[in-house]
Amino acid sequence: MALSQADVLAGIKEIVEEVAGIPAASIELDKNFTDDLEVDSLSMVEVVVACEERFGVKIPDEKVTELATVGDAVNFIVNAAA
């Protein structure tokens, strides 16, 4: 099932707010999970698993380290679901 970039961004905003308490309004494509949003390594695992469940994709562990920004995650998920 094809997902739009806007749908995935909206979903990630909800997940990061739920997991890390970051207000959805401050979560944008160019934000870095670690440096800008202060999502630590344990919470990043939660974000990844929640994204897998929500979008029906697999995000392999070796790819997770490449997802530095919200935009990286959105692009990965859009491509994986295409």
Place this chain on the structure above:
Amino acid sequence: MSQRRVVVTGLGVTTPIGGDVATTWKALLAGQSGVRLLTDDWRDLLPVHFAARVATEPADQMERVEMRRLDRSEQFALIASREAWKDAGSPDEIDKERLGVVIASGIGGVITLLDQFNVFNEKGARSVSPHTVPMLMPNGPAANVGLELQAKAGVHTPVSACASGAEAIGYAYEMIKSNRADIIVAGGVEAAIHQLPMAAFGQMKALSTRNDNPAAASRPYDIDRDGFVLGEGGGVLILEEYETAKARGARIYCEIAGQGLTSDGYHIAAPDPDGAGVQRAIKFALANSGLSTKDIVHLNAHATSTPAGDVAEANALRKALGADADHVAVSATKSMTGHLLGGAGAIESVFIVKALQERLAPPTINIENLDPAVTVDVVRDTPRALPAGDIAALNDSFGFGGHNVVLAFKTL
């Protein structure tokens, strides 16, 4: 360094009768029970349908995002520690390398462990929370408090079942005495109200089954007592080296004068009916603190409301204190709070500090017919005034495994 003295400068609790010290102490003096019927859907699977849950849910005292990565026992530790730290005047300027944390738990994050096992069974390994280990480890409550306060003198978690909270306070006392630290956040917590621990305690025949009257179920020293009532929550004291506390102008409640620790070598769960280990612990605590039996006016007993334990303890107290037991007001506050396991010795130490401050021994409720085998002077139903002048009090705590801990407090 032998002259270093240890004083109490801050108190914090969350208990089945109040979400802070002021509320809890007021309820304690009023003789209010915190024991209620459970509302959980698993209740009717158990022989025991009641427990003593905290009066104020952590959700009313913490942010949601903070809570979700903390076990309930860790939530209690942070809530009680924040109150105690503030009560001590928030001494944030102190050298963090002289600040320690000793917070115990009897069981640790058992609810997290069991909940995540359910997640594993239902959804598989990948759905298990990455926060599971920091949440279930028994040192998690101490570690989270240490992290929040940036404590660097040492963070510790003694584990000795229901003596854990008292042992933590004793460990903290030793850290200050031996010059490892100047200020310690010390206490104990427990969060084990869950069907599995309750079923397990039930199988030991350790719990009261008075389902028709939960508020009357915890009845230490009553002839018809039939077991303890599981409680949850925790207590924290700020212990401080006396000169350090004076130098910063801290309000000083009282002194921790000493402690006595022994083990029974008798049985994994049953108390030694002779109470020899308890007697030795009391004698060691008195000797360690330079007090005599004549100085002791109050004792907060372990007294969990079990048929064997209460009498064994009372006999040991009578033997250790001799004729001086006649002027010791004995309070069994588990009659109101239930039994907080690893948190018990900590909240009961807070109660002793308040009792010395206000010169009031809290009551023991639910004694309709005092067991004639109990030969100590039990404070029943209403608080009792303690004498003026220099006075001292003891807190005794025992744990499965045969652990005996006695802490001595005195006015100054």
